[in-house]
Structure formats: structure tokens, C-alpha cells
Amino acid sequence: MADTYSPSQEQAEGIIKLSGEIGVHHLDDLYECLKDRFVLEQDLTIDCQEVAQMDTAAIQILIAFKKSLTKGHKLTIKNISPALEKVWEIIGVKQMFLKE
Amino acid sequence: MEQDELLQIYFSEAEELLQTMEHSLMTLESDPQNQSVINEVFRAMHTMKSSSAMLGFTQLSEHTHLLENLMERIRSKQLSITQNLVSFLLENHDLIKSAVESAAQGKPDVGLDAFPAMAEKVKRFLGLAAEQEEGRVTAPITTGMSGGQKESSKGSYYEINMRFRKDIFQTGQDPLMLLYELGDLAEIISVETDLSSLPPFMEMDPFQLYLAWRLLIKTDRPLSTIEKVFVFVQEDELNQISIRDVSSHFRDGVDTRMANKPLGEILIDQKLVSEQEIQEVLTQQKKVGEALLEKGKISPAELNNIVDLQEKSRAVLRKSTVRVDTDKLDQLANMVEEMTIQLARISAILGDLPPDVTRKLGSEPDSLNRIGREVQEQVMRLRMFPIEGTFQRFQRMARDLAREQHKQIKIILGGGETELDKDVIEHINDPLTHIIRNCIGHGIEVPDERKQSGKSPEGIINLNAYQQEGKIYIKISDDGRGIDAEAVRQKAIERGLIKENDQPLPEEIYKFLFIPGFSTAKKVSSISGRGVGMDVVQNNIQQLGGTIDIFSEKGKGTTFVIKLPLTLAVIDGMYVGVGADIFVIPLLTVLSTAKLEKGNLKTIEGKGEVVRLGDSYVPLIHLDRLLGIERRQTDTEPLVVFVSSEKRILGLGVDEILDHQQVVIKNLEKNFRRISGIAGGAIMPDGSVALVLDVYGLDHLFFGRNRVHELVH
Numbered sequence: 111m112a113d114t115y116s117p118s119q120e121q122a123e124g125i126i127k128l129s130g131e132i133g134v135h136h137l138d139d140l141y142e143c144l145k146d147r148f149v150l151e152q153d154l155t156i157d158c159q160e161v162a163q164m165d166t167a168a169i170q171i172l173i174a175f176k177k178s179l180t181k182g183h184k185l186t187i188k189n190i191s192p193a194l195e196k197v198w199e200i201i202g203v204k205q206m207f208l209k210e
Numbered sequence: 211m212e213q214d215e216l217l218q219i220y221f222s223e224a225e226e227l228l229q230t231m232e233h234s235l236m237t238l239e240s241d242p243q244n245q246s247v248i249n250e251v252f253r254a255m256h257t258m259k260s261s262s263a264m265l266g267f268t269q270l271s272e273h274t275h276l277l278e279n280l281m282e283r284i285r286s287k288q289l290s291i292t293q294n295l296v297s298f299l300l301e302n303h304d305l306i307k308s309a310v311e312s313a314a315q316g317k318p319d320v321g322l323d324a325f326p327a328m329a330e331k332v333k334r335f336l337g338l339a340a341e342q343e344e345g346r347v348t349a350p351i352t353t354g355m356s357g358g359q360k361e362s363s364k365g366s367y368y369e370i371n372m373r374f375r376k377d378i379f380q381t382g383q384d385p386l387m388l389l390y391e392l393g394d395l396a397e398i399i400s401v402e403t404d405l406s407s408l409p410p411f412m413e414m415d416p417f418q419l420y421l422a423w424r425l426l427i428k429t430d431r432p433l434s435t436i437e438k439v440f441v442f443v444q445e446d447e448l449n450q451i452s453i454r455d456v457s458s459h460f461r462d463g464v465d466t467r468m469a470n471k472p473l474g475e476i477l478i479d480q481k482l483v484s485e486q487e488i489q490e491v492l493t494q495q496k497k498v499g500e501a502l503l504e505k506g507k508i509s510p511a512e513l514n515n516i517v518d519l520q521e522k523s524r525a526v527l528r529k530s531t532v533r534v535d536t537d538k539l540d541q542l543a544n545m546v547e548e549m550t551i552q553l554a555r556i557s558a559i560l561g562d563l564p565p566d567v568t569r570k571l572g573s574e575p576d577s578l579n580r581i582g583r584e585v586q587e588q589v590m591r592l593r594m595f596p597i598e599g600t601f602q603r604f605q606r607m608a609r610d611l612a613r614e615q616h617k618q619i620k621i622i623l624g625g626g627e628t629e630l631d632k633d634v635i636e637h638i639n640d641p642l643t644h645i646i647r648n649c650i651g652h653g654i655e656v657p658d659e660r661k662q663s664g665k666s667p668e669g670i671i672n673l674n675a676y677q678q679e680g681k682i683y684i685k686i687s688d689d690g691r692g693i694d695a696e697a698v699r700q701k702a703i704e705r706g707l708i709k710e711n712d713q714p715l716p717e718e719i720y721k722f723l724f725i726p727g728f729s730t731a732k733k734v735s736s737i738s739g740r741g742v743g744m745d746v747v748q749n750n751i752q753q754l755g756g757t758i759d760i761f762s763e764k765g766k767g768t769t770f771v772i773k774l775p776l777t778l779a780v781i782d783g784m785y786v787g788v789g790a791d792i793f794v795i796p797l798l799t800v801l802s803t804a805k806l807e808k809g810n811l812k813t814i815e816g817k818g819e820v821v822r823l824g825d826s827y828v829p830l831i832h833l834d835r836l837l838g839i840e841r842r843q844t845d846t847e848p849l850v851v852f853v854s855s856e857k858r859i860l861g862l863g864v865d866e867i868l869d870h871q872q873v874v875i876k877n878l879e880k881n882f883r884r885i886s887g888i889a890g891g892a893i894m895p896d897g898s899v900a901l902v903l904d905v906y907g908l909d910h911l912f913f914g915r916n917r918v919h920e921l922v923h
Contacts (some may be wrong), residue, residue, distance in 0.1 A: 135377050148411055167416060170419065171416050172382060173408065177405065200401065201389065201403060202402060
């Protein structure tokens with residue numbers, strides 16, 4: 111399957127929509143996009159409805175983001191597909207993302 | 211196996227099962243919904259039924275069968291737990307217990323006549339249950355096993371640690387693929403992701419891998435198949451992969467390592483909470499689980515699941531222990547001790563050999579000695595038991611006494627895992643019983659009285675055990691009415707122990723309660739009855755080499771603090787020479803040593819000599835005079851060993867200080883009567899016997915004559 115990935119922010123402020131297979135080739139985009147959000151110190155929601163797959167490097171970015179959030183700010187991940195949930199379970203971070 | 215041996219196993223197992231039953235039933239009284247406790251009672255009844263049948267105790271087996279049915283109703287939620295039902299089950303427990311005890315004493319037919327009537331009652335409960343059953347759907351029994359552990363117990367367990375080179379992504383590899391592959395070959399029981407190397411988000415390089423993993427897998431496949439998964443990454447030295455067979459820790463699919471892990475650690479392992487969250491709740495004076503629940507960090511279901519898993523782990527571990535007769539343990543301890551003595555003698559001989567021989571021997575004798583010491587320590591550890599069982603018995607006693615006296619009492623246990631020497635555990639039971647009875651009978655007020663003084667109607671007794679500075683502490687405290695120090699003082703004046711205008715400190719006043727017969731006189735109630743038999747309590751504790759102190763505040767409560775030596779059997783000792791004799795002073799009591807110089811001595815009229823220690827003077831005891839030993843004329847200057855006797859610092863005058871060594875204390879009372887000031891005997895490396903001094907006893911011996919006087923000064 112071809113890599114089709116795009117972080118888009120067309121929706122309301124504070125929501126990032128991810129789609130496609132998020133792999134090592136799109137790390138820069140994903141990291142930069144989250145960095146912009148990080149400095150704003152806001153609650154953030156990531157919509158994963160259109161995410162087909164994620165690799166370890168991408169997951170690691172999300173973990174670092176979640177871990178580094180200042181107190182009082184939340185990262186919510188919504189529309190998680192069973193496939194994505196399975197990946198997180200195998201990597202051992204499912205509880206971390208699904209809690210809250 | 212001999213029938214006799216089988217019977218012994220049966221009786222000790224029955225005792226344990228009955229203890230579990232009793233403890234669990236008491237838990238159910240306050241937590242009637244706790245399914246894992248209900249299961250525990252059920253399992254205990256079930257095991258009791260089967261083993262009784264096996265050994266021909268038919269009536270016991272039949273009765274426990276009925277009770278098992280009753281428990282099954284409770285388990286399947288057809289019957290709910292009420293206080294009456296718990297009381298009824300406890301009555302049944304008592305009946306079974308007394309029948310088992312009679313059987314153990316060789317009277318299997320005694321106490322059986324009460325069974326038919328009780329059986330009828332159980333049947334009535336069961337009949338009642340049948341009525342309740344109508345219109346109810348039987349809920350399936352869940353065992354609470356987590357997903358990963360439900361298959362058969364076949365297969366091996368491996369722990370895999372994986373840490374990869376940081377730039378692994380650039381090589382086109384992804385650990386995820388390896389994890390997938392493993393998932394195809396084995397059941398992945400747990401994955402722990404190590405995030406400790408992960409930098410803050412803004413500082414990370416997204417192209418580097420910071421994560422590492424620890425996996426627990428279970429598989430029927432050979433180890434080589436699992437190793438093949440890593441064949442490519444393992445070629446690179448920068449990838450660190452280790453696979454360890456941990457099957458020995460698993461029994462019946464349960465990780466037995468969980469049994470002894472603190473709950474907090476398990477919750478972290480399972481990623482349910484973070485280490486920081488545990489640290490935060492640890493600062494509170496609450497149970498970790500409860501505190502986390504309150505803060506909403508975990509759900510009740512998550513907590514129950516973990517507690518259940520841990521219980522299973524403990525149950526499995528219990529099953530895998532071996533029962534050993536304590537006589538055999540003692541024999542083993544004796545033999546190990548003889549071995550250590552022989553080793554020490556050999557060491558002494560080796561020391562006299564010519565250098566070329568000792569050079570050849572190298573460090574071998576030292577390692578042999580080290581191993582000997584380790585074996586000795588391990589054997590001594592076999593004698594250690596957690597105090598939990600003893601504590602639990604008091605819970606039942608308190609419940610029954612409180613009911614009798616129309617009081618409401620809650621016992622809070624802490625430190626049940628603290629281990630004590632088996633001899634100490636056996637001998638500590640009576641004093642503890644006495645103290646707790648006093649707390650319930652005289653300390654805790656009736657609910658109305660408590661309400662009037664602004665307390666909650668339910669009185670609290672805290673039982674706590676812990677280890678500190680080489681000693682075991684047992685603390686018993688109540689939040690009752692406390693001791694009226696003034697009443698005790700008056701009593702002491704009445705008895706002529708102090709003068710009218712003496713105003714001793716409260717701690718010193720409470721010590722009067724330990725004087726035989728002090729408060730057994732008529733006006734017991736005026737000092738809340740404390741002191742009845744307290745002298746016996748103190749004696750029992752002193753015989754164990756311990757001490758007891760009382761702290762109390764009128765209207766607020768009383769605390770008893772018992773300090774006991776860690777073990778009765780082995781101590782680090784300092785050998786000292788007095789005249790021609792050698793004594794051992796327990797090193798724990800030794801503060802310092804010095805030359806006994808004339809300039810540092812003073813004589814106080816009527817009180818004997820004192821010796822300077824720093825800026826103050828402490829009483830000096832000449833061991834030769836106290837113990838009636840003839841002094842040797844030596845050229846050596848006399849020395850003083852400063853020791854702490856709990857009450858005060860003492861200087862012990864000795865002729866020489868010889869050596870430090872671990873010694874096994876031998877009880878002398880089998881052959882001699884108890885000698886004040888002597889804790890026991892120890893065998894020296896040359897085979898001769900040295901007496902071990904009991905510093906507390908020496909203090910007693912030296913000051914005993916002026917005891918009352920000394921109590922208030």
C-alpha cells in the first residue's frame with residue numbers, strides 16, 4: 111500500500127486529524143506539526159479515524175508528546191481503530207493512550 | 211508414606227485452613243461483596259472436605275461438604291452475606307476447629323455430638339436459599355483471571371529484554387515487526403515499555419529510538435525458534451537482546467513472583483499507574499490501593515483484578531511450600547552450628563601453619579568460612595515466620611470480646627509480614643493477648659461514653675510490627691480513655707513506693723504498673739484496671755530479651771511498645787576477659803570502649819562508682835564484683851565497655867577485650883536455672899564455653915535492690 115499521510119488542521123482549533131499509514135517517512139511532518147501545538151500549551155485532540163497504521167517511530171513521538179505535556183493539559187486521541195489499538199497493545203503503550 | 215505422617219500433615223494443613231477461613235470470614239463481615247475472599251472460604255471448605263474424607267474423618271468431611279454447598283450459594287450470589295450469616299459460619303468454624311483439635315489429641319470421637327444439630331441449621335440456611343433462588347438468575351462465576359493466563363499450564367515462560375541501537379529506524383528495521391513475529395510464535399503475556407531514556411518532546415530526535423522493552427511470553431515452541439526471531443538484529447552488537455527462561459517462577463500459569471511484590475510495584479508493572487503516582491500516595495498514611503482508588507487513578511475493577519491475581523499467586527506459592535517438622539529444623543541448626551565451630555577451629559589451626567602452606571591454601575579457607583556463615587544465616591532464616599498469623603488471631607478475639615461487652619471495636623493490622631523467630635512468636639502470644647484484652651476491657655469505652663467525649667463510637671486498636679535498628683518493634687495502641695497518671699501516683703504513694711510530694715514523669719509513673727500486685731488491689735477501676743498481671747507481661751517479654759514501655763494520654767488512648775531482639779539464636783558478640791573467664795557482650799548494646807583511668811572515676815556515696823563518658827558520668831559495674839569472679843593480677847590496664855541497657859548507659863569494667871565474632875546463643879536453662887544477667891552460653895572456637903551477658907539483666911541485677919528508688923530518679 112502506498113504511503114498516504116497528511117496531518118491536517120482544517121477542523122476546529124485544538125484538533126489534528128491524521129490519516130493513512132504513519133511511518134518513518136512522515137516523521138518530520140508529524141513532529142513539526144505537534145511541535146507547533148506543543149508551544150501553544152493547549153489541550154489537543156488527535157483524530158485517528160483515517161489512520162490505517164502507525165510504526166514505532168510515530169508512536170514514540172506521541173508518547174513523548176503525552177509525557178511532556180505540562181500539568182493541566184490533555185492529549186485526547188479519538189476514533190481509534192481496532193488495528194491501531196492492536197499496534198499500541200503490542201508496543202505496550204495501549205493503557206497509556208486509552209486512559210483518560 | 212506412613213499413616214502417622216499423613217495425619218500430621220492433615221492436622222497442620224487443617225490448622226492453616228481454619229485460620230484462613232476465620233480470617234476471611236471476618237473480612238467478609240466488613241466487605242461482604244469481596245468475591246476473592248468468598249472464593250477463599252469456599253476453597254478452604256472444599257480442601258477441608260476432601261482431606262478429611264481421605265483420612266476417614268467422615269463426619270467432618272460431611273459437615274464441611276454441607277458448608278461448601280452453602281458457600282457455593284454465596285459464591286453464585288444466590289445468598290447474600292449478612293452479619294448473622296458470618297456469625298453462623300464462624301460458629302461452624304469453631305465447631306470444626308474443636309473437633310480437629312480433639313482428633314489431633316487422639317480423641318477423634320470427642321466433640322462430634324454437636325454436629326447433627328449444626329448440620330440441621332446449615333440445611334435450614336440452604337433451604338432458605340432455595341426459596342431465594344426463585345426468580346433469580348444465577349450469575350456465572352468469574353475467576354478474575356486476566357486474558358493472558360487462561361490456557362493450560364503447559365509450555366515455557368521466557369522473559370525477553372530488548373534494547374536496540376538508537377539509529378535502527380535508518381536501517382529500515384522496526385522493533386514492531388519483531389514483536390509481531392513473536393506474537394505469532396508465542397502468547398505475549400505482558401509487554402513493559404521502558405520509557406526512561408525518552409527525552410522531553412522538544413528535545414527528542416524523532417529519528418532515534420529511545421524505547422526499550424521487556425516481554426513475558428509463553429510458548430510450546432523450543433527456545434531456538436524464539437531465538438531465530440532475533441537472528442538478524444543480534445548480529446549487530448549495538449542491539450542488546452536477552453532471552454531468559456523463567457518457567458520456574460510460574461506454576462499453574464500464575465507468576466509466583468507476584469506473591470511477595472508490593473501492590474504498588476505490580477500496578478506499575480502493569481502500567482496501571484506511574485511510579486510518580488505511587489510515590490505520591492505512599493506519603494499518605496493509607497493503603498496504596500485505597501489511596502489510588504480515592505484519587506481516581508485506578509478503577510475498582512482494575513484493583514480487584516490485581517489483588518485477585520496476587521492472591522492466586524500467593525495461593526500457588528503456599529501450595530508449593532514444604533512442611534518441615536520444627537524439630538528437624540532445630541537439629542539442622544545445631545549441626546550447622548557445630549560445623550561453624552569446627553570451621554573456626556580449623557581457621558585457628560591454619561593460622562599457626564608455616565607461611566608456605568598457608569600461601570598454597572590461598573583464599574580457600576576464607577571462602578569456606580564465608581559459605582559456612584551463609585549456610586548458618588539461611589538456616590536461621592528458616593526459623594523466621596511472619597507475625598501475621600498471630601495478629602489475625604487477635605482480630606477474632608477482639609471481635610468476640612467487643613460483642614460481649616457491647617463495644618464497637620475495629621482492629622487495624624500493620625506490618626504482618628514482619629518476620630520473627632519461631633520461639634519469639636510462640637512466646638509473644640500470651641503477653642499480646644493480655645495487652646489486647648486490657649485495651650478492649652479497660653481502654654476502649656462503650657459507644658455512648660465515646661460519643662460524649664467527642665469520639666467516633668467505634669474504638670480503634672492498632673497492631674503494628676516493624677523492624678528498626680536491629681530490633682523488632684510491636685506496637686499496640688488504642689484510642690480509649692488512657693491511663694490516669696495521677697491515680698497511679700496516688701496508688702504508689704499509698705503503697706509507700708514514693709513520697710507524697712514526689713512528682714515523677716508520666717513514663718516513670720506507668721512503670722509502677724509492672725510491679726507485681728500493684729493494681730490487683732481493690733481500687734482497680736480507678737486506674738482503668740491496667741496493671742492486672744502486667745508484671746507477668748513484662749516478665750515474659752524480658753525473658754525474650756525484650757522490653758516494654760507504656761505511653762498514655764488521659765482521654766486519648768494508650769500505646770504499648772514492645773522491643774524484641776531480631777533473633778534469639780545468633781548475635782554479633784564482643785569477647786571480653788574478666789579474671790580467668792571469657793564473656794560475650796552483644797555487640798548491638800556496645801557503644802564504645804575506653805581505658806579505665808583513675809582520673810575518670812568518681813565515687814558517689816551510697817550509689818557506687820561512676821565513670822566519665824564524654825561530658826557526663828555513667829554508673830560503673832565491675833563485672834568481677836557483680837558476678838563474684840576472682841580478679842587476676844595482670845599487667846594490663848583495666849578497660850571499660852560502655853553499653854546501653856535500654857534504661858541507661860552503663861560502663862562495664864573488664865580486664866581485656868579479645869575479639870568480635872558471631873555467636874550462637876545456647877539456652878542454659880535446660881541444664882541450669884535461669885541466671886539473672888546471663889542470656890545464655892556460646893561455644894568458643896576452641897570448644898570451651900563462654901557466657902553471653904544480658905545487659906538488661908545486668909542492669910536489673912545491679913540496680914534491682916533499689917528498684918523503686920531508681921524508678922523515680
